[in-house]
Amino acid sequence: MTETNVPPVEKVPAFHAPRILNLAASAWLTTASVGQWVFGFYIISFYGKSTAAGEFEKWNRVLPHGYVEGDWKGNLIVGLHVLLAAVIVIGGPLQLIPALRAQFPRFHRLLGRIYVTIAILVASAGLFMIWTRGGIGDSTQRISISIQAIYIISFAVLAIRCARSRQLEKHRRWALRLYMVVNGVWFFRVGLMFWILVNGGPAGFDRETFTGPFLTTLSILTYAIPLSLIILEMYFFAQKNQGKVFTIATSALILIFTVIMGIGIFGATMGMWLPRLK
Numbered sequence: 001m002t003e004t005n006v007p008p009v010e011k012v013p014a015f016h017a018p019r020i021l022n023l024a025a026s027a028w029l030t031t032a033s034v035g036q037w038v039f040g041f042y043i044i045s046f047y048g049k050s051t052a053a054g055e056f057e058k059w060n061r062v063l064p065h066g067y068v069e070g071d072w073k074g075n076l077i078v079g080l081h082v083l084l085a086a087v088i089v090i091g092g093p094l095q096l097i098p099a100l101r102a103q104f105p106r107f108h109r110l111l112g113r114i115y116v117t118i119a120i121l122v123a124s125a126g127l128f129m130i131w132t133r134g135g136i137g138d139s140t141q142r143i144s145i146s147i148q149a150i151y152i153i154s155f156a157v158l159a160i161r162c163a164r165s166r167q168l169e170k171h172r173r174w175a176l177r178l179y180m181v182v183n184g185v186w187f188f189r190v191g192l193m194f195w196i197l198v199n200g201g202p203a204g205f206d207r208e209t210f211t212g213p214f215l216t217t218l219s220i221l222t223y224a225i226p227l228s229l230i231i232l233e234m235y236f237f238a239q240k241n242q243g244k245v246f247t248i249a250t251s252a253l254i255l256i257f258t259v260i261m262g263i264g265i266f267g268a269t270m271g272m273w274l275p276r277l278k
């Protein structure tokens, strides 16, 4: 047996465990921020450019029901959904950078108000789109993402309420929960591209109908019962209780998901977002 430098969990000094948790959370947030900014860049470059040029039919290269000739109300809602999405996708990580919050509290408050308002608008527009325009996928996917829209709207209201009543610890928790569910659509894409990369192609679903057991599972775990929220609750619990074993296990889980997410971000950038900009 070879010697390793990693001590068993029970030998990790208690005061190291919170540090490890912080490191894992920072690694996760840094990776997620990069991936979300790439997604935001794609939204602005693809939808922003085509919308500014009045070339709305270009939306349909990606969204089968994006632009419908003559339906100006529906098209406006789709346009608002995707363009406002860029603001929250790019702005979300900015809200979580501690130095930015400490140095520019007014900016944090302003962006926070914009973030919750846009999150509610984007989720409401998404609900309208999914139930009036139809889309690819099956009813489990539609119901799951609709449940997520309800989470987004509810958490946004709770985050802003707690901020207004100066319940700052509660505000922090609801804002982080909101961030997780707002990014559900991003987790879905990154999870999908991770799966396609590790399987060397689509597996467990039909690419034409966009249905199958893998997509059913992914939509449930990213939208209806989000894994991201479960891990976030574990993170909160570990922060509060600081039990060594639980804290180290939570840190390990966060790190595993950071690696999965990193691979998925690479897959989504190279296989989904960049090719659409050509």
Ligand code: HEM
Residues within 6 Å of the ligand: 043, 062, 063, 064, 065, 066, 081, 082, 085, 086, 088, 089, 119, 122, 123, 125, 126, 127, 128, 129, 130, 134, 135, 136, 145, 146, 148, 149, 152, 181, 182, 183, 184, 185
């Ligand atoms: C709040 C977070 C959300 C963000 C950031 C977001 C972002 C986006 C983006 C960027 C697209 C364009 C697709 C692409 O180019 O890959 C899109 C499409 C779409 N979104 Fe959202 N979205 C969010 C929430 C929702 C919710 C909650 C729903 C439904 C309840 C929804 C329903 C849809 C639908 C139906 C499409 C069109 C898909 C198609 O035609 O196949 N979105 N969204």
